[in-house]
Amino acid sequence: MLTAFPKGLAAHVRGIRFALTHKGYLGLCAIPFALTLLLYGLGFWLFATQSDTLLAALWSPDATAGGMAGVLSWVYLHIVKYVLYALAFILMYFLFMVTANILAAPLYDHIAGKLLAQAGVQRVGPELSIWRLMAEEAKKAVFVMALPLVLMVIPVLGQLLAPVAAAMLLAFDFLDYPFCREEGQFGLRLKTLARRPLLLLGFGLPLLLPFVNIALFPFAILGSTLLYLDMTGRAPQ
Template sequence: MNLFSGILYNLRGLWLGLRTPRLLMLGLLRFAVVALLTVGLSGVILAKHAEILALLWQRPESAWIVWAWYLASWLLSLLLMGISAVIAYLLSQILFAVLVMDLMSRITERLVGGPVAASPRVPVMTQMGFLIRQEVPRNIIPVLLTLLLMVLGWFTPLGPVVTTIGPLVAAIFLAWDNTDLVPARNLQPFRLRFKSLVRSLPFHLGFGLPFLIPVLNLIFLSFAPVGATLYHLDREKRVTGSPPEASM
């Protein structure tokens, strides 16, 4: 699996989600919650836009380079909107989205041919509690640390490098939050699941790249569990020798 495969699975999941009424309803529910949180956070963050830009770069007096200052202002606005979407996504995860993600994943499994693997015979509430606890080491802490590094990078000589790498790292962990859903539901140890992430970093980067597109990232994040489940279903079929489902 390479970077292009990750992008393709994300698009396949979005397409299947839009064509399936139950998945569409759940995806729109996630979209509504994330969108409302994003709008609220964007309003707060962008209200401080001028102060943040002034800390990074005072408006130059020269008319020859003031255009670069305006360009930096627009780029900063887009970056802040992206950060707002990521923070809103994390808040929605904590509040209720893990339950919706798991339901979307189960529906996807039934639509395209059954479960990836035999689930442990444990109560559903035990599985859900395990999934919710996994949000901390799997997503919330890594992404928040990445955002912190991005902010700190604005005030250091390595700022451009850190600001570029930070969103890519966040995209990988946001992708993993979705692709890790099926293994976590089957109660696989965190250590094994993290090794699986390390072995497939290009795929996860490709899967997470659409999450960096302002506005559209809200849609991709809403239906990401579908594409992540398709990825696990196809991978299991390759392991067992069954013919994979047709793409798109």
């Protein structure tokens, strides 16, 4: 359904509005915001200070060389180097987003559970410890990162599809917090949400936008939980 894409986009606005009108959630969302900001700051600092060192470790061509070696050096220093910079930045950016989600997993689970409880939804199965939640999120992060990273090494088509896959998998990651409270099988959750690709794409694409996603990430768990309640025909009281 074509309305699924804008509905996914609009879920972020709903999440922010919900937090602004429910101040208890606003305070909870401030914690992942600070965590995300800290991780992104660290990531940008590492990229700015260590990227040249990492590339030099890969290859340090002689810019004064002649012949074929000189041509290869010129191509590397003026073209390949900047492509590698871009790929490294994208990889680092995506990695830090996933890392932020792993560290914030216990809080996201708490927020989703609190919002679901307002709609009368109870968790199926026992509550997980903080460390178990982070371990489960780490396992899920491997899955979320794998497909986009594989696609990125495939020229042209794979590199075009990688952001689409990353957006949909990030959306799945957030929607999985409320969903897993009612359905314990990961495969079934993945299969169910995969039937809504436009909804996932609409929700996930804004989370890939640099700087914009820093503001969206803390509220994404609210937006995704509200979206899940819509999907199951319920609403918070």
